[in-house]
Amino acid sequence: MTEMLAAKVTEAETSAPVATGATDLVQPVQNVVDTVSDEVQQTTHVLSSIFQPMINKLPSLIFALIFLLFGLFVIRQIMRILRRASKHSNMDSIMASFLRSIIKIVLYMLLIVITLSILDVPMDSIVAVIASAGVAVGLALKDSLSNLAGGFIILFSKPLKEGDTVEVDGVTGKVESISILYTRMVTPDNITVYIPNGVVSGGKITNYTQKEIRRVDLFFGIAYENDIDQARKILMDVVKKAPEALEQPAPEVFVSGHDDSAVTLRLQVWGKNDQYWPLHYRLLEDVKKAFDENGISIPYPQMDVHLGETDEK
Structure with missing residues (x-):
């Protein structure tokens, strides 16, 4: 019995340090777990x-x-x-x-x-x-907003449209398009010009093609010695031969002025809008040839100087 008690005491003394070491090892692990969990x-x-x-x-x-x-x-x-x-x-x-x-x-x-x-x-x-x-x-974008408002004015008032030949801000050309901010035009020498809509709507617009027909006005000077009626007849004959000229409204020729070197005759002929320039150039050439054939001179500007005698005293 005494030996059994001694054995139990020895076992208890041997196992006590092991329990203490395990406790010391578990505590740091528990702290790590708690920290990771947090x-x-x-x-x-x-x-x-x-x-x-x-x-x-x-x-x-x-x-x-x-x-x-x-x-x-x-x-x-x-x-x-x-x-x-x-x-x-x-x-x-x-x-x-x-x-x-x-x-x-x-x-x-x-x-x-x-x-x-x-x-x-x-x-x-x-x-x-x-x-x-x-x-x-x-x-x-206050300027752009002005152009935007100008675009609305142009589109609703319609002073010009696509295909019209107009003069705007000193530029003459054909209208290709009207966008939100700009009006695009092409000049006769094929240069593209963009004009702000604000300038277009607020400036002077000359529309050359809005009407179907247009009048060609030409001025010819003849010498004071020439017959006015003969010159008028020659001009009317030239007009009758021009295929671009319209019979109605009827063409007219009248004296528009007595200039320093010539009597000026004004010829007014009507033609279709798309034939304006062909008619214009044809009349200039044909009238010159007709005047030459009929002895009608187109005088150069000249000045007559008269010299009088002066008293020697």
């Missing part, structure tokens, strides 16, 4: 605070994306319909193109606003952003 919980909380709103908004994002794609498709179809309708209407091609551009911009702006509202963006913020952007753009 970090994981903190990281999970941060990620949750970041991604949870996105997860909550995910249905709205998907719906907004679908609506945006559908809206783009609808706008494309609307513009296609408007393009076909303008081709079958009597609307001027330049005006139709201009209106389509404005409608397209307005539709895109509405689509963006509606898409933002689907995402629960406050309308007050949208309106404030649009207003601020409008003020900034208005200050930066």
Whole structure:
């Protein structure tokens, strides 16, 4: 019995240091586990605070994306319909193109606003952003806005259109197109000129081709010794032979002035607008030849100097 008690005491003394060492080893491991757990919980909380709103908004994002794609498709179809309708209407091609551009911009702006509202963006913020952007753009592009307004004035008042030959801001040429900001013209020597719409709408416009017919005015000087009636008959005969000249309104020849060196005759002949310059050049050449054949002289400017006797005193 005594030996058994001694053995148990010895076993207890032997096992006591082992329990103490195990406790010392487990405690640091437990601290590491607790620290890692805290970090994981903190990281999970941060990620949750970041991604949870996105997860909550995910249905709205998907719906907004679908609506945006559908809206783009609808706008494309609307513009296609408007393009076909303008081709079958009597609307001027330049005006139709201009209106389509404005409608397209307005539709895109509405689509963006509606898409933002689907995402629960406050309308007050949208309106404030649009207003601020409008003020900034208005200050930066005040000249462009003037040209934009000029484009509207040109298209609705129609002082000129595509294909017209006009004189604007000292430039004469044929109108090729009227865009939102500029009017494009091509001069007779094939130079392209872009004139701001604000200048076009606010300046003087001379439209040479708006009317179907146009009058050619030419001046011819004959010597004082020549017969006016004969010269008038020669001019009328030349006009009758010109294929570009119209019989109605009837051509006219009258004396327009008694100049220093010649009697000036004014010839007025009507022709179609697209035949103005061929008729103009033909008459200049044919009248000169007819005058030469009939002895009608076109005098040079001259001055007669008379010398009188002077008193020697």
